[in-house]
Amino acid sequence: MAQTTALTHTGEALALPEGWQGIVADWSSDQRAFKNVPWGKAMMWIFLLSDTFIFSCFLISYMTVRISTTVPWPNPSKVFALTIGGTEIPLILIAIMTFILISSSGTMAMAVNFGYRRDRIKTAALMLATAAFGATFVGMQAFEWTKLILEGVRPWGNPWGAPQFGSSFFMITGFHGFHVSVGVIFLIIMATKVLRGAFDHNRPGFLTGRKGTYEIVEITGLYWHFVDLVWVFIFALFYLW
């Protein structure tokens, strides 16, 4: 890991200032504003910030079309209900998907932890478990889409009310599902690298030739938790509202 702190003349690390002084010192310092953070992690955070704006745009456009429609909005509680054992349970599929995604975040957080402990087997196993949860989520979403399309939901109309329901639904959940799918692929690639010991031996990665370290597990984790985070907002604002 690169030296990120200044040294005194005796070679001891100079403590970084905290609080507001720390912010001013970090931002006005030479070379790098984000101390103690590898650049890959800072870049992932900045990417996630831009992604936050993309999803915000989707959710805000959904809000404006829902406010401005003069036709009643379809009731998501009924639209996403499933009949299990003869009784109709509202929104149950979405609730299960929520719990699956939260669980995947839990296994991911632990994978990051075991990664820094250089426990290859546990890290890879937990990352693959995360990927499996993610794939299950996407599978359930495919089921949900199929069900709705068979019931006649289209981006331009649906049997229950405001036509904007379909376009908002497919756009928002589709974009989120795409993020989950990319995350699953990313996780499988990184788990394979962990298993091979690519990070123990600082083996250069594909495409970039950068030396691999366990920080990439945390960076992958940041992306994955973000996908879960977006789902928290979609669940609340689209499905529960």
Place this chain on the structure above:
Amino acid sequence: MAHVEGQQHPIKIYLQIWGWLFVLSTASYLVDYFHVQGYLRWSLIVVLMLLKAGLIVAVFMHMLWERLALMYAILVPPVLVLVFLGIGAFEGDYTFFTRLKFFAAGL
């Protein structure tokens, strides 16, 4: 000084947050299940949503342990979304009003 590599925290804290996220998600599902309506419904949904988001960002994404420079760089810009949200709500209300005013006969 011992060489500290990356973010190291006891596993226990992740399990606790995992448990809390389950509790909060169950609570938001129950809001729908028991048909809570009106302002109580909306405020419950938003509060539970923000609590969950806060826990994920703070602990799972380790923001709690990052330096303030990174924290502010990432967490302050999304506040601007609130401005956009306000503009969107204003615009939506206006469109709704004009639709009622000029197209109501055609419905």
